[in-house]
Amino acid sequence: MSENKHVLISNIQRFSVNDGPGFRTNVFMKGCNMHCAWCHNPETIKSTPELFWRAATCIQCGRCFDACPMDAINPPIDPEEARADNSTYHKIIRENCNLCMKCLEVCPTGSLELVGREYTVEEVLDEVEMDMPFYENSGGGMNISGGEPTVHPEFTRRLLEGARARGISSCLDTNGNSNWEIYEPLLEYIDVFLYDLKHLDSAEHKRLTGVGNELILANLRKLLEVEARIWLRIVVIPDYSDSLEYHEKVAAFLKTLPHPPERIDLLPFHNWCDGKYKQLGIKWIYADTDALEPSLLRPAIQVYKDIGLEVTIGGSGFE
Helix, strand or coil, rough: CCCCCCEEEEEEEECCCCCCCCCCEEEEEEECCCCCCCCCCCCHCCCCCCCECCCEEECCCCCCHHCCCCCCCCCCCCHHHHHHHCCCCCECCCCCCCCCHHHHHHHHCCEEEEEEEEEEHHHHHHHHCCCHHHHHHHCEEEEEEEECHHHHHHHHHHHHHHHHHHHCCCEEEEEEEECCCHHHHHHHHHHHHEEEECCCCCHHHHHHCCCHHHHHHHHHHHHHHCCCCCCEEECCCCCCCHHHHHHHHHHHCCCCCCCCCCEEEEECCCCCCCHHHHHCCCCCCCCCCCCCHHHHHHHHHHHHHHHCEEEEEECCCCC
């Protein structure tokens, strides 16, 4: 776990309306303790810098090939061939790359991009505070996301403390897969936990995330026991967590908790992130899976409404 003065941030995204109350500024930290097969932010899984390569804008000029000292660049080919849907060509030989950035320095089109810049707590807060007028008018604030923020517990705590000192509301987007001793010191600074539930069955959870769910369910129960505000985010993945029977089991589980979450956000699978996988040179098992049509979730929505819960699709507006 990192306790550095700096943390790698992949993006600071402004004007989000689906990740907590009001307009929010999303701070995406790099580094995660799970490996969800459908991850929509694959650039945040590793806690190290990475390179995006965009075939769509690459003119195959060969400058990066000439500049690389590590034999980590494939020779240029016809640009249209590289951009073809069935192309297996990728510019970067990842196992050879030492991230010296010589290629990025000579790229004339910006087709190579560094993912992950070091920020201090103050640098992050300065960026977030720029949007203060939007928070004041909407009840918004900062959302710490990733990756998984609790992989960087000390940085996350100091970021939350700093936000409180500046009068900025904070949400924590978490997978719940960290020890309670990490969450407990954060409680007083977090207005809403955006808490992920990937799968109710531990074996199924482990199959597609790499870890079981025992710790995650235990932490959810503890957070509700101390009356933390929870917006439970239930991912809906085709042939995994999309059946009505599955949501009936989740609803039955929720009735066993100390009290229900404040609301349920159903997060339907989408494949808009396919480009990120291609830019990272990663073969994505869901690349050919169609996005779930939100209207198909109506039966699941009713299951949660029937036990008195408020429900959204994607965190945007009540259904």
